Amino acid sequence: MRNITPVNWKQFIAPAVILIVAVCALGSYFTVSAGNVAVKLRFGKIVGAYSEGLHFKLPLVDSIEKFSVRIRKDSFNTEAFSKDLQTVGLTLAINHRILPDTIESIYRNLGPEYTATVLKPMVEEWTKAVIAKYSADSLISNRVQVAKELDEILKSKMAEKQVIVSDIAITNFEFSPQFLKAVEEKQIAEQEAKRATNLVEKVKKEAEQKILQAEAEAKSLRLQREVVSDNLIKLRQVEAQLKAIEKWDGRMPTYMAGDQMPFVMTR
Template structure:
């Protein structure tokens, strides 16, 4: 019985050895996994264009700001809060009234980013959605205050000045919340239907007035032209009469020019026409022609 008992104890010890080895392996595996998990949780990466701050369960938000790269932390006690500090566009529309009480629909596009140095303060006061909390309210406030300083017509003719004033006041207002505005631009500026219709009617009336004025000036010019033309014709008639009276040869010269014109026209025509000298005014060599012209001049005298 003692021998059998010893043998049984030996086999029992041998059977327990593999189980103990498996337990140690599992413990080592669990320990290695826990160590790897702890190491991975103790590191974090800040991507390009981002900044990080640390929240500590013991001391709250830390004042240090971490730049891009790999950083370490204490797991469970610390966890990072990462901010995107790149400029992000945002469009805001606001209906407001001008100085002359005209409704204006104005749209603004801003490029905003947080101040990297003040990220801990931004997180304490505004959180990660700082732009949603701040930009709509201050943009509407600044737009209404600036537009109220200009008339509706000035908003169109002095748009660059309006945009510059909006940018200046909005940038100063955003600095109170540690927000930097890289660009501010007015993308749309429109008026109400009533004002648009009134402007169109005014433009049509001005164009009609200018057209009526043009017609009046045109009638005056035509009247003056007719007067000058009539005076010229009367003066020409007087000069022609004097020339014929004082010099009977003038009439003969006119007949020669008329004969030249008739001959040139007939020569250039495709048709052939036969005219006698009297019809063509070429009977200038006849003795009766000069005598008739002389008699005509003498009778006029």
């Protein structure tokens, strides 16, 4: 019968103890890097909040949840109805962050995924409310105003949740193909109407210029006639006087009229 050598468990105890001590030692601290904060949970209950650095925790008992306090940029796609019931698709870029001293409240009330559970629904709700105040064709021209209204509302609403919204931008508007076609046709009609108006104005100005030119020419002709008539009368008078002088026989006239040359009585 073969002899079985008993296992010497003592030779495994020391390495096991060393391993357990090493695991406990490594699991007894945690680090929080710059730009982050952390909450420590013990059996699911918050027992502390920590800023950047090295911190102690109970191994196998405490767990750590970390949050960034840097500004985060999230992009949201949503849809809304305009004042004239057109479907409008929007893409919004939102910069936001949390404050280090609110981390416990944020974790307790909003949870680690507060962006998806709180911020996104808030964005969708108030985007619909603001877009409904504008007609679809005025949204693009009022893009800055729409973003400003959303910015003011979301800053106020998210501040109540202890989330700081620093900036909101509308990066894209999308409209239905039917609406875009209607806008294009409207623009073409407006351009044609403007072109027709400009043509009417041009014709009107040309007519006014012709009238002014005709009036100027008529005035010029009238003045010319007046000048010609006066000069012609004087010329005829001079000619008559010259003829009278040629026929004068040296005798004094028997009759004088005004400032005219003396009339000569011919035989």
